[in-house]
Each structure stands twice: as structure tokens, then as C-alpha cells.
Amino acid sequence: MSxxxxxxxxxxxxxxxxxxxxxxxxxxxxxxxRALSGRNIMIYGTLIVVALYYLLPxxxxxxxxxxxxxxxxxxxxxxxxxxxxxxxxxKAWASACTGLNCDGLxxxxxxxxxxxxxxxxxxxxxxxxxxxxxxxxxxxGAELFFTILIVGAFIPYQVMIYPIVIxxxxxGIYGTLTGxxxxxxxxxxxxxxxLFRNYFAGLPEELFKAARVDGAGFWTIYFRIMLPMSxxxxxxxxxxxxxxxWNDFLFxxxxxxxxxxxxxxxxxxxxxxxxxVKEYNVNMAATILTGAVPLFVYFVSGRLFVRGIAAxxxxx
Amino acid sequence: xxxxSVSVKDLSLSFGAxxxxxxxNLDIKDGEFLVLLGSSGCGKSTxxxxxxxxxDVSDGQIFIKNKNVTWEEPKDRGIGMVFQSYxxxxxxxxxxxxxxxxxxxxxxxxxxxxRVRRASEILQIQPLxxxxxxxxxxxxxxxxxxxxxxxxxxxxxxxDEPLSNLDAKLRSELRVEIKRLHQSLKNTMIYVTxxxxxxxxxADRIAVMKSGVIQQLxxxxxxxxxxxxxxxxxxxxxxxxxxxxxxxxxxxQRAYVHANGVDFDVSAYPSRxxxxxxxxxxxxxxxxxxxxxxxxxxxxxxxxxxxxxEEPMGADNLLWLKLAGQSMSVRIAGQRRYAPGTAVTLSxxxxxxSIFDATSENRL
Ligand SMILES: Nc1ncnc2c1ncn2[C@@H]1O[C@H](COP(=O)(O)OP(=O)(O)OP(=O)(O)O)[C@@H](O)[C@H]1O
Ligand SMILES: [Mg+2]
Numbered sequence: 001m002s003x004x005x006x007x008x009x010x011x012x013x014x015x016x017x018x019x020x021x022x023x024x025x026x027x028x029x030x031x032x033x034r035a036l037s038g039r040n041i042m043i044y045g046t047l048i049v050v051a052l053y054y055l056l057p058x059x060x061x062x063x064x065x066x067x068x069x070x071x072x073x074x075x076x077x078x079x080x081x082x083x084x085x086x087x088x089x090x091k092a093w094a095s096a097c098t099g100l101n102c103d104g105l106x107x108x109x110x111x112x113x114x115x116x117x118x119x120x121x122x123x124x125x126x127x128x129x130x131x132x133x134x135x136x137x138x139x140x141g142a143e144l145f146f147t148i149l150i151v152g153a154f155i156p157y158q159v160m161i162y163p164i165v166i167x168x169x170x171x172g173i174y175g176t177l178t179g180x181x182x183x184x185x186x187x188x189x190x191x192x193x194x195l196f197r198n199y200f201a202g203l204p205e206e207l208f209k210a211a212r213v214d215g216a217g218f219w220t221i222y223f224r225i226m227l228p229m230s231x232x233x234x235x236x237x238x239x240x241x242x243x244x245x246w247n248d249f250l251f252x253x254x255x256x257x258x259x260x261x262x263x264x265x266x267x268x269x270x271x272x273x274x275x276x277v278k279e280y281n282v283n284m285a286a287t288i289l290t291g292a293v294p295l296f297v298y299f300v301s302g303r304l305f306v307r308g309i310a311a312x313x314x315x316x
Numbered sequence: 317x318x319x320x321s322v323s324v325k326d327l328s329l330s331f332g333a334x335x336x337x338x339x340x341n342l343d344i345k346d347g348e349f350l351v352l353l354g355s356s357g358c359g360k361s362t363x364x365x366x367x368x369x370x371x372d373v374s375d376g377q378i379f380i381k382n383k384n385v386t387w388e389e390p391k392d393r394g395i396g397m398v399f400q401s402y403x404x405x406x407x408x409x410x411x412x413x414x415x416x417x418x419x420x421x422x423x424x425x426x427x428x429x430x431r432v433r434r435a436s437e438i439l440q441i442q443p444l445x446x447x448x449x450x451x452x453x454x455x456x457x458x459x460x461x462x463x464x465x466x467x468x469x470x471x472x473x474x475x476d477e478p479l480s481n482l483d484a485k486l487r488s489e490l491r492v493e494i495k496r497l498h499q500s501l502k503n504t505m506i507y508v509t510x511x512x513x514x515x516x517x518x519a520d521r522i523a524v525m526k527s528g529v530i531q532q533l534x535x536x537x538x539x540x541x542x543x544x545x546x547x548x549x550x551x552x553x554x555x556x557x558x559x560x561x562x563x564x565x566x567x568x569q570r571a572y573v574h575a576n577g578v579d580f581d582v583s584a585y586p587s588r589x590x591x592x593x594x595x596x597x598x599x600x601x602x603x604x605x606x607x608x609x610x611x612x613x614x615x616x617x618x619x620x621x622x623x624x625x626e627e628p629m630g631a632d633n634l635l636w637l638k639l640a641g642q643s644m645s646v647r648i649a650g651q652r653r654y655a656p657g658t659a660v661t662l663s664x665x666x667x668x669x670s671i672f673d674a675t676s677e678n679r680l
Contacts, residue, residue, distance in 0.1 A: 206403035209370050214417030214464070215391030224416075228407035 065089065065284035072280050088281035092289060096282055098269035100258055105286055108266025112246055112293075114177055115262055119184035120241040124234065127189055131196025132222055136208050146197070153190030161254055168255065175257040183255055184245050192237050199233040200226060235301050243294040263290050319346040320382070321504040322367060322472055327376035329366060336362045337528045339376065345520075347502045353515040354525035355551070360508040363525075364474050367506065368397050381471055391421070393472075396465025400477040402457040404449035410460050411445040417468050428467075435466040438497070455486040462497070475507040479514065491517060512552050516540065524548045541668060546677040549600050549670055555634065557600040558644040561674060564595040573599045573671070578619065578640040584666040587680050596674035603634070603647040605668050609660045618661045623654045637662070 034040075060077050065088050067081040096104040130149075134142055164183060168174040173182070203226070211221045252262040261269070267290045271283045322344040329337040336359045344350045352360045365371040367378060369390040377386045385393045404413050414435060418428045436442045439459045449457055458478055465473055478494075479487045495518055498505055509515055515522050516536045523533045524547075532544040543549035549557050562575030571591050573580040580599055582591075619639060627634040628650065635646045635654060639662065646662070654660065671680045 204401055204403060206399040206401050207405065209365075209368075210397065210399060210403040210461075210464070211405070211416075212370060213368060213390045213395065213397045214468075215389075215420045216416075220420060225405055 061284045061288055065281050065288060067281055069277070069279065069281065088279070089285040089289070091279075092270070092282045092286035096270045096273075096279075096286060097275065098266065098273050099275075100269070105263060105266055105270070105289055108261055108263035109289075111177075111260050111266075112263040115180055115184070115252075115260075116242055116245045119181045119188070119245050120238060122181065123185040123188040123192060123241055124237045126185065127192030127237065128196045128227075128230075128234070129222065130189070130193040131198075132200050132226055133218075134193070134197045135200035136205075136221075136226075137218070146193075149190050149193055153194075157187070157250065161250075165254065174255070175260070177256065177260055180251060180255045180260070183251055184241075184248070187251075188241055188244070192240070195237060195240075196230075196233060199230060203229060239297055239301055242297050246293050320344070321346040321348065321380070322506065323379040323382075324363075324367065325377045325379070327363070327366060327378065328374045329362060329371065330374050335528065337366070340528065340530065342523065342530065342533070344504060344506065347504055349498050349505045349507065349518055349520045351515040351519035351522045352506065352508045352525060353510065353512060353522050353551075355510060358525045359528040360510075360525055361476055362528075364397075364476050364506060364508050367393075367472075368395055368474055369393050391417075394470050395472045395474055396468050396470040397474040398458070398461045398465055398476065398478045400480055402449070402454075402461045402481075404457055404460055404464075406449055408448075409445065410441065410447055410449070410452070413449065413460055414445075414463050414467050417464065421468075431467045431469070435463040438466065438500075439463050439493075454482050455490060458482065458490060459493075462494075471504060473503055473505040475505065477509055478507075480509070480511065487514075494518065512554065516552075524551060526551075542679065543600075543670055544679055546598060546600075546672045549672070553602055555603055555645045555647075557602050557670070560599040560601070560640055560642070562597060562599060564591050564593060564597050566591065566593040573597060575599065576640040576642070580664065580666075582666050582669065582671065585669055585671055586667065587671065589680065591671075591680065597680065598672045598674055598677075600670035600672065601644070601664055602668070603645040605665050606644075606646045607663045607665070608635070608646055608648055608652075608654075618663045620659060620661055623656050623658045623660060626654055626656060628653070635660075 063080055064072060064077065066084050066086070068083065068085050068087070071082060092104055093106055094104045095102055101107070133139065134146055165174060168179045168183075171179075173179040207225065208221065211225045216224065246262075247264060248262065249264045249268065252265045256262075267286050270286050320343050322342075324340060324342040327337055327340045327342075328335070340363065342363075352363060354360050362371065366373050367380075369385065369388060369392075373386065377384060379385065380393050380395070390397075404410075405416065408416065411432060414432045415428045418431065423431075432445075433442075436445060439462060441456065441459050441463060444452060444456055444460070449460070452460065458481075461478070475494075479490055482490065491514055494507075498518075507514075507518060516539075519536050521533060521535050522539050524531045524539065526547050532539060532548045534544075539548060540552055543552060543557075546559075550559070560573065560575040560578075560580065562573045562580075565572045565574050565579075570581060570583045571585070573582050582599065585591075621637040621639045621644075623635050624638055624643065625636040627636070631650045633648050633650050633652055633654075635648065637644055637646060637660070672678060673680055
């Protein structure tokens with residue numbers, strides 16, 4: 001800076017050439033960055049420590065699940081397996097015993113699929129139309145409807161469980177998969193509607209107006225204009241629902257019969273089964289298997305997830 | 317009145333407690349280019365949306381082609397609309413954007429193709445038909461948006477600030493194109509803008525709006541030369557009209573506006589009613605209606621002033637002077653230069669001046 005000032009003031013005097021050289025010799029181009037600055041060490045150090053902290057349990061689980069029982073009894077949980085065996089995985093999937101049956105997690109897995117897939121699809125379908133109607137059509141009572149929906153999200157589950165049991169019983173679907181799917185759909189509704197409403201409200205309003213001038217009605221605008229622009233938020237909703245419903249334990253126990261128990265309940269029953277010795281390797285394998293679905297979903301759609309969350313969360 | 321295209325009768329609209337439009341009346345003739353001009357937030361878009369049927373009116377009626385459309389859906393009103401943000405459907409190609417409305421209306425395929433072809437010829441967008449809106453420049457996007465209204469063969473075009481997202485050069489290009497389009501189609505067009513150049517160049521008539529009320533509805537030259545009130549006078553023209561607050565004085569068979577110790581001789585002013593001695597008034601002088609220096613020497617009533625700042629703008633030269641204790645602007649030809657500090661004499665053409673009552677703010 002001082003160089004430039006000096007240059008300007010002297011420029012029209014006797015020796016401008018020397019001054020110009022000084023300017024040209026100064027810093028130029030991209031500013032160099034040191035890789036090992038104190039700041040970088042702090043940032044990466046913290047990140048690595050935190051990452052290790054979260055990865056360590058997973059490491060222990062994977063290692064244990066690959067060992068035989070004799071090796072586990074040696075007690076060194078951090079040591080990698082001397083002899084790798086997939087026996088525990090096979091057993092966890094197909095033949096581990098709960099108090100009631102001995103066909104492992106597979107039964108729970110298929111139950112969970114039959115619960116999660118319809119619940120996710122139905123809840124997203126309804127919530128997206130709700131959000132669209134709330135954001136774009138501003139019907140009479142829309143504000144009230146929205147407020148009630150949001151307040152509903154803050155009522156603790158526990159308060160509602162018994163009334164819902166009665167309602168389902170009266171409808172004759174207590175204990176069935178249909179009943180559980182309806183429950184999941186209802187409980188997902190507030191947050192999903194909010195998500196979709198905010199996303200649709202963030203889309204340019206003039207687009208909606210243009211479509212109306214073009215003669216498109218409620219459903220035409222929804223399917224032909226809004227849906228194609230909303231892939232990210234649908235992915236977000238799908239991830240929220242798949243992981244939420246897959247990980248659900250409480251509703252699964254309360255609203256279904258044992259033959260329909262989801263994977264999480266089945267896992268609990270295997271791990272807590274009191275017959276015989278504790279098979280840590282089978283338990284670890286079963287736990288990883290149960291967690292594999294949400295993990296898989298995150299990995300596949302993680303980037304879309306972040307984009308959608310950012311888009312849905314910022315705009316009110 | 318015969319040949320009325322769009323007629324707005326006693327239109328009121330409020331959002332909750334806020335009244336945006338209050339018993340507004342407006343008749344637009346068949347084939348007329350009407351510009352709604354006003355500052356931001358005065359209710360221009362709201363009025364346009366009411367005419368389009370995108371907002372439910374609180375009270376009043378809207379007629380298009382002598383049909384009461386107050387409760388009709390937008391698509392049944394025979395209108396096409398062009399928005400400031402283009403509002404093209406991002407996932408559809410230009411062709412699909414143009415044909416969407418026709419498809420929804422179940423127009424036969426050959427007819428759709430024919431109309432899309434015709435519209436793209438008129439707007440010269442044939443090479444762009446297969447592209448997505450994101451692959452177009454701003455000017456091309458707005459052209460497509462106009463095309464979307466064009467294919468639907470509507471009676472009335474509504475434009476909501478269609479050019480304000482474009483840069484200055486494109487804006488003037490597209491402005492000419494819209495004017496040409498109007499001359500060849502002869503449709504009724506209602507055009508919202510806050511750009512007075514657009515308004516003056518495009519309009520058959522301009523409606524100047526302020527907080528939901530039409531201040532003056534007239535052809536551009538009348539609006540420019542004989543503004544109905546102080547607001548219109550100040551709003552039209554850039555730099556804006558010079559205003560001098562003062563008192564009317566009638567003596568020796570002549571009329572003067574006495575402002576801050578300076579007497580402006582306004583005997584030549586074509587007032588509508590006889591001027592009253594002692595009346596508090598505002599005298600308005602456009603920068604281009606002031607003569608400077610040698611031109612002024614011959615004139616009867618001349619004033620001396622000193623150049624404060626000079627703003628050369630190429631074709632014109634803008635001088636800021638001190639007169640009657642306030643700053644005033646004067647527009648002269650670009651090649652006439654005056655250094656700051658130069659003393660000049662000024663004279664005014666009162667035949668084209670404006671005088672307003674200071675309290676009612678209406679033209680005298
Ligand atoms: N949905 C709404 N709810 C409440 N008030 C609104 C709503 N839409 C517009 N308004 C208010 O109505 C007034 C007029 O708005 P309008 O959009 O018609 O202005 P405008 O003249 O088009 O302005 P601009 O030149 O900025 O587009 C503004 O004061 C605005 O705050
Ligand atoms: Mg507007």
C-alpha cells in the first residue's frame with residue numbers, strides 16, 4: 001500500500017522508472033498458504049479426534065463380530081481377529097434365537113421392509129400435497145390448520161399411545177401392519193408438512209402464477225410444475241422417514257403382534273435373550289445388520305440430503 | 317364508452333387490515349397500450365394481479381371485453397401475463413414452456429405446433445426451442461416469456477415489470493421490440509413499470525399511481541407537460557422538476573411567484589382559473605425549460621445565478637445552480653460547457669411551467 005502511494009506521488013517527477021520496478025518486484029499472483037499452520041493443526045486435529053471417538057465403537061463391533069467365542073473370552077476387545085469367521089453373521093441373520101422363535105433377524109428385516117416402504121411412500125405423498133396446498137393455495141383456515149399441525153408435533157408420544165391403541169382396536173386393525181403404517185404416517189405428518197411447505201414457499205411465486213394463467217389447476221401444477229423442481233426435498237423426506245421408521249422401537253412393540261415385530265424389536269429380543277451364554281459376536285453382527293439400512297441410505301443420498309436440508313430450512 | 321377492453325369498477329383490495337387499492341376505477345380502450353407507473357409498493361402489481369384473477373378482490377368489479385370476469389379463473393379471462401422474473405418452467409424446454417398452456421387447454425397437436433412456430437418466428441427464438449431456460453440469457457428468457465402469452469392468442473397482455481431484470485442495453489432493445497409487437501398485434505396491453513422512460517416511450521396512456529390511487533391518467537405528453545399535481549410533476553422527469561415554494565403576487569397587471577426574495581414573472585402561465593393574490597403556491601420548472609446565459613440576455617425577466625456543479629452526460633450537459641436559496645438543475649446542449657463558479661443569467665419559459673396550490677397540491 002505504502003509502495004503504491006509513494007509511486008503515485010513521485011510518478012510525475014524525475015525517476016519514475018526505479019519506483020515502477022519496486023512495484024513490479026512486490027507480491028504477485030496467488031497468496032501462498034502454509035499447509036502446517038497452527039490454525040490447520042487445530043482444525044484437523046480436532047476433526048480427527050472426534051472422528052476416532054465416533055468410529056471406535058464401530059471398530060470394536062466389526063472386530064468382535066468376526067471373532068469366534070473362544071477368542072472373545074480372551075477379553076482383548078481392540079485386537080483384530082486372529083481367525084476371521086462369518087459364522088456369527090450367518091447365525092444373526094438366519095438362526096439366532098429370541099424367546100419365541102429361532103429364525104434370527106431375517107423375519108424382523110422383512111417386517112421392517114413391509115412397514116417402512118408403505119409408511120414412507122404414503123406419508124410423503126400426503127405431506128407433500130399438504131405442504132403444496134399450504135404454501136401456494138392459501139385456502140381459508142390454512143393458518144389455523146398449519147398451527148394445529150405444528151402444535152401436534154410437540155405433544156409427547158407417550159400421551160397419545162393409549163388413545164391410539166383404542167382407536168386402532170375400534171377400527172379393527174390393532175396389531176396389524178396396516179395399523180402401524182397408519183400410525184407412522186400420522187406421526188410423520190407435522191414435520192414433513194413443515195418441510196414441504198417451506199420448500200414450496202421458497203420456490204418463486206411467479207412460477208405458480210404463470211401456471212395458473214396458463215390454465216393449470218391444483219393437480220396439474222402439483223405434478224407438472226412443482227414435483228419436477230422438488231427432487232432434493234423429496235430425498236430429504238425419504239431419508240428422514242426411512243431412518244426414522246426403520247429405527248422405531250416403541251411403536252413397533254406397542255402396535256403390532258410378535259409375528260410382525262420390526263427388526264429393531266427382533267434385535268432387542270435376540271440380544272436380551274437369556275437362554276445359554278451371551279454370544280457377543282452374534283449380537284454385534286445383528287446390531288450392525290440392523291443399522292445397515294439407514295447407513296446405506298445416508299451414503300447413497302448424503303449429498304442430496306444436505307442440499308435439500310439447506311433449501312428447506314432457510315426459507316420461512 | 318364504446319370499444320372498452322378492460323374496465324375496472326370501484327375495485328378495492330385489502331390484505332387483512334392494510335388497504336392496498338381503494339375504489340379504483342380505470343377504463344382501458346381496445347388496442348390501447350396502458351402503462352401503470354408508480355413507485356415501489358404503490359399497488360401496481362396488485363392491480364395487475366386482480367385483473368389477471370390471481371388475487372381475489374375485496375370489492376368492485378372487473379370487466380374484460382364487456383364480460384364480467386370478477387369471479388372468473390385466470391385462464392377464462394383471455395389474458396396472458398409476463399412476469400419480472402420470467403417465471404419460465406425450469407424443467408421444460410423452451411418449446412414445452414410455450415406449449416404448456418395449450419396442452420392444458422387440450423388444443424390439438426397440429427394447432428399447437430402451428431402457434432408455437434408462429435410465436436417463435438415473431439420473437440425470433442426458433443433456434444432456442446430445444447433449450448432449457450437455464451441455458452438462455454436474460455433477454456432470451458423474457459422473449460420466451462412473452463411468447464408464452466403470445467401462443468395463447470389472448471385479448472389482453474399483462475406485463476409486470478418485464479424488463480427490470482435486464483441490463484440497460486437489453487432493456488432498450490426489448491422495449492423497442494415490445495412496442496413493435498404492439499403495433500403489429502394491436503392487442504390491449506397493460507404494462508407495469510417504475511421506469512418513467514419505459515412509460516413515456518411505450519404508452520398510449522399512462523396511469524400514475526401513488527399508494528393505490530391513480531393520480532393522473534393521460535397520454536405521455538400531457539403527463540409530462542401538464543402534470544395534474546405535485547406528485548406526478550415530481551415523479552416524471554429526470555432530474556426531477558425544480559420546485560420553488562412561494563406566494564402569488566399580482567401587481568402592475570402582472571403576476572409573480574415570490575419565492576425566497578426572488579420574483580418569478582408568471583404572467584405567461586396558462587392557468588385554468590384566475591390567479592389569486594396572496595395564494596401559497598409551488599412553481600415547477602423542468603430543467604430543460606430554462607434558458608441559460610446569452611439566450612437569456614434578450615429576455616425580459618432574467619435571473620442571475622452561479623454554476624455549482626457541472627454534469628456532462630454526452631448529448632446533454634446538466635448544470636446545478638443556486639437560485640432563490642436552493643439548488644436547481646438546468647439541462648443544456650452537451651457542447652455548451654460552464655466551469656463551476658461561472659455566473660450565468662437564466663430565463664424561464666412560463667408557458668410550459670407548472671404552478672400548484674401549496675395545500676391541495678393540485679395544478680392551477
Ligand atoms: N400478500 C400480501 N400480504 C400483505 N401485503 C401485501 C401482499 N402483497 C403486497 N402487499 C402490500 O401491498 C402493497 C402493494 O404491493 P404491490 O406488489 O402491488 O406493489 P408494486 O407497486 O407492484 O411495487 P413494486 O414496484 O415494488 O413491484 C405493498 O405495500 C405491499 O407491502
Ligand atoms: Mg410489483
